[in-house]
Amino acid sequence: MTIKNIDLIKKAxxxxxxxxxxxxxxxDRQVLxxxxxxxxxxxxxxxxxxxxFIRVYKGLKKFEFNCEFSTWIYRIATNVCLDYTKRMKxxxxxxxxxxxxxxxxxxxLPVEDNVYEKTLRGEISQKIEKALESLSPKIKMSFVLKHxxxxxxxxxxxxxxxxxGTIKKYLFDANNKMKILLxxxxxx
Amino acid sequence: MNxxxxxxxxxxxxxxxxxxxxxxxxxxxxxxxECEECKNDFEEYNKVKLAFSSYxxxxxxxxxxxxxxxxxxxxxxxxxxxxxxxxxxIEKVKDFIVANWKNTIGYAFTLSxxxxxxxxxxxxxxxxxxxxxEPLSGETRIQDIKFLDSDASDGEIEFExxxxxxxxxxxxxxxxxxxxxxxxxxxxxxxxGTRLHSLxxxxxxxxxxxKEIKDALLSVIKYDNNSGVRKEAIDLLKGYxxxxxIKDVLLYVIKNDTVSGMRISAINILAQGEKERTSLSNxxxxxxxxxxxxxxxxxxxxxxxxxxxxxR
Numbered sequence: 001m002t003i004k005n006i007d008l009i010k011k012a013x014x015x016x017x018x019x020x021x022x023x024x025x026x027x028d029r030q031v032l033x034x035x036x037x038x039x040x041x042x043x044x045x046x047x048x049x050x051x052x053f054i055r056v057y058k059g060l061k062k063f064e065f066n067c068e069f070s071t072w073i074y075r076i077a078t079n080v081c082l083d084y085t086k087r088m089k090x091x092x093x094x095x096x097x098x099x100x101x102x103x104x105x106x107x108x109l110p111v112e113d114n115v116y117e118k119t120l121r122g123e124i125s126q127k128i129e130k131a132l133e134s135l136s137p138k139i140k141m142s143f144v145l146k147h148x149x150x151x152x153x154x155x156x157x158x159x160x161x162x163x164x165g166t167i168k169k170y171l172f173d174a175n176n177k178m179k180i181l182l183x184x185x186x187x188x
Numbered sequence: 189m190n191x192x193x194x195x196x197x198x199x200x201x202x203x204x205x206x207x208x209x210x211x212x213x214x215x216x217x218x219x220x221x222e223c224e225e226c227k228n229d230f231e232e233y234n235k236v237k238l239a240f241s242s243y244x245x246x247x248x249x250x251x252x253x254x255x256x257x258x259x260x261x262x263x264x265x266x267x268x269x270x271x272x273x274x275x276x277x278i279e280k281v282k283d284f285i286v287a288n289w290k291n292t293i294g295y296a297f298t299l300s301x302x303x304x305x306x307x308x309x310x311x312x313x314x315x316x317x318x319x320x321x322e323p324l325s326g327e328t329r330i331q332d333i334k335f336l337d338s339d340a341s342d343g344e345i346e347f348e349x350x351x352x353x354x355x356x357x358x359x360x361x362x363x364x365x366x367x368x369x370x371x372x373x374x375x376x377x378x379x380x381g382t383r384l385h386s387l388x389x390x391x392x393x394x395x396x397x398x399k400e401i402k403d404a405l406l407s408v409i410k411y412d413n414n415s416g417v418r419k420e421a422i423d424l425l426k427g428y429x430x431x432x433x434i435k436d437v438l439l440y441v442i443k444n445d446t447v448s449g450m451r452i453s454a455i456n457i458l459a460q461g462e463k464e465r466t467s468l469s470n471x472x473x474x475x476x477x478x479x480x481x482x483x484x485x486x487x488x489x490x491x492x493x494x495x496x497x498x499x500r
Contacts (some may be wrong), residue, residue, distance in 0.1 A: 007410070021190075024260070031255055033248045042252055049256045050263050053433050057267065124239050146205060153207055172201045178236045 009069060013061050018052060020060070024053055027070060028148075031077045037148040038081045038141060051080045067158070074159045078141055085137040131181040135174055142170040196226055204233045258337075265348060330355045361389060371404035374421075380414050387420045390427075402428055406437045415447045422453045430461035435468075439475050442492070448485040454490040455479075462495055 005026075028049065035048035055076050063072055066152035132140055141160065145151045153171070157164045199216040202208040210285075220227045249339070329352045337346040359366045374386040392402065405428075408421040422441065425434060434457075441454040462468065468476075476492045483489050 007407075011407075024257075028257065029248055029253055032253055036248055036252075046252070046256045046259060050260055054263060054267060057264065126298055128239060153205070168201075171205055172198065175201050175204055175233060175236065179232050182236055183232065183238060 006065070008059075009063065009065075013063070020057065023069075024056075027073050028053065030070075031073065034074065034077050034149060035081060036143065037144045039084065040132075044084065048077070048080050048084055049124060050076045051084075055080065071155075071158045075161055078145070078159050081141060082137045085140075127182055128178075131178055132179065133176065139170045139174050139177075142167050143174040146171055195225075196223075197229070200226070200230050200233055203230075204237050262346060262348070367401055373399045374401075374404045374408050375412075379390060380417060383408070383412065383414070383417045384420060387417065390424055402433075406433060409437055410440055415450065418445070418447070418450055419453065422450060422457070425457055430457075430464065435461065435472070439472055442479055442483075442488070443475050448488065451479075451483065451488045452484060452491075455488055455495065459491055459495045459498075463498065 005023075008019045008023055012023055031052050032045055032049050035045035035052075036042065039045050039048065052073070056073055059076070063069070114180050132143070135143060138160070142156055145156045146153070146160065153157070153164050157167045160167065196216065196219055199208060199212050203213065203216060220230055318440055326378075331350045331352050333347055333349040334346070335347045337344070339345070345446075357369060359367070361367070361370075370386050370389060374383055375460050377383050377386070390405075405421050405424060409418055409425070412418045412421070425438075428434060438454040438458045442451050442458070445454070473496065476496050479492045480496070483492070
């Protein structure tokens with residue numbers, strides 16, 4: 001943490017909105033990136049962004065400089081993403097598709113996630129997305145942080161507030177599952 | 189699966205994740221050359237990895253980021269208006285009293301002793317004066333209107349603004365409320381003249397040594413974008429007892445301020461301060477050494493050498 005960042009955090013903790021604004025701008029692109037890669041949807045990513053920074057704002061006074069500020073923020077981001085998954089599962093979706101013979105699983109997805117809207121992205125992308133959706137939230141989060149955001153296992157463990165061994169297990173499980181799921185589709 | 193198979197499976201996963209050590213990499217590669225089954229297994233893992241690398245991930249565009257920021261600002265304003273800090277403070281006080289009732293009783297007792305003692309001891313020495321707060325004519329003015337959403341096609345628009353009610357406050361410069369306003373004015377006033385006025389007050393009333401004022405001064409020295417204001421602030425530092433917080437700010441100025449006058453003032457105060465106490469860490473010494481080498485002002489270079497020499 002730089003001296004400037006520490007000063008900014010302290011000012012923001014005292015209630016200086018400008019300092020808080022500057023802090024947000026330092027980290028928000030990365031937060032939005034994590035949210036977007038986790039959800040695959042821009043609107044959901046923006047919702048997660050709002051949630052994350054409201055929680056940062058509310059919890060800022062409790063931050064005691066016992067870890068990197070970035071770790072603290074990204075930890076909040078991963079938790080919000082995981083909470084989001086729980087909320088999504090409780091939703092009831094109504095399919096707006098006119099095709100009666102669609103895969104019934106697709107009817108449970110929000111309209112924005114309908115795979116027919118994504119055909120232009122390529123067959124592999126569709127397969128990967130479907131495989132990602134089948135992962136449990138924590139495994140999916142570890143997977144996104146590792147493969148799409150490039151974090152190390154140690155960093156992911158910090159962000160998800162668990163042991164490195166746990167993250168290794170999540171990632172191994174993800175790799176193994178992906179290996180099986182992608183093998184079942186057309187050979188690539 | 190036996191232990192060895194499990195071990196190699198783990199190594200394969202670590203290799204796919206780019207988290208394998210060099211030694212384990214060698215061991216794994218050797219094994220893959222010898223074991224056909226593991227080699228095939230590894231090929232499958234590798235296909236998955238290649239698939240990820242060709243997958244087009246959603247990227248954050250500037251437009252998306254700006255939309256998120258605008259929405260967040262509106263959201264944040266609502267939170268601020270809810271009086272969030274007041275309600276959490278009340279919650280914290282409640283929690284503290286319930287969780288630490290013994291300490292709370294102790295603190296309350298000590299506080300009451302202090303109040304009684306203070307009333308008797310300080311009765312004849314009041315430095316606080318009557319503060320008068322009077323609203324001017326009572327008009328609230330709107331300032332700094334900004335559109336958050338000017339697209340009226342959905343029937344709604346949204347903007348934010350500051351509602352400002354002019355106030356007058358008058359009192360003794362040593363009073364806490366006055367000092368809070370001074371500190372705020374020093375840092376936040378957009379008008380350079382106002383910031384200078386705030387500093388000039390301190391010049392005429394040097395006995396004001398409040399921590400809030402000192403912190404504000406240090407912040408002005410580091411971050412004010414007007415060099416005249418920063419110079420005024422750094423000159424006032426001489427009225428304060430030299431300590432580590434002052435030292436850190438002086439070193440910051442020596443390293444970062446682009447105005448040579450500021451760096452000269454900083455190094456002079458540092459030299460004087462360090463004569464009385466030796467408090468330079470290795471990092472501080474490195475800052476001075478860097479300035480000896482690269483500062484474009486010869487006086488700063490010479491003074492930095494002097495400080496280091498005396499320190500040794």
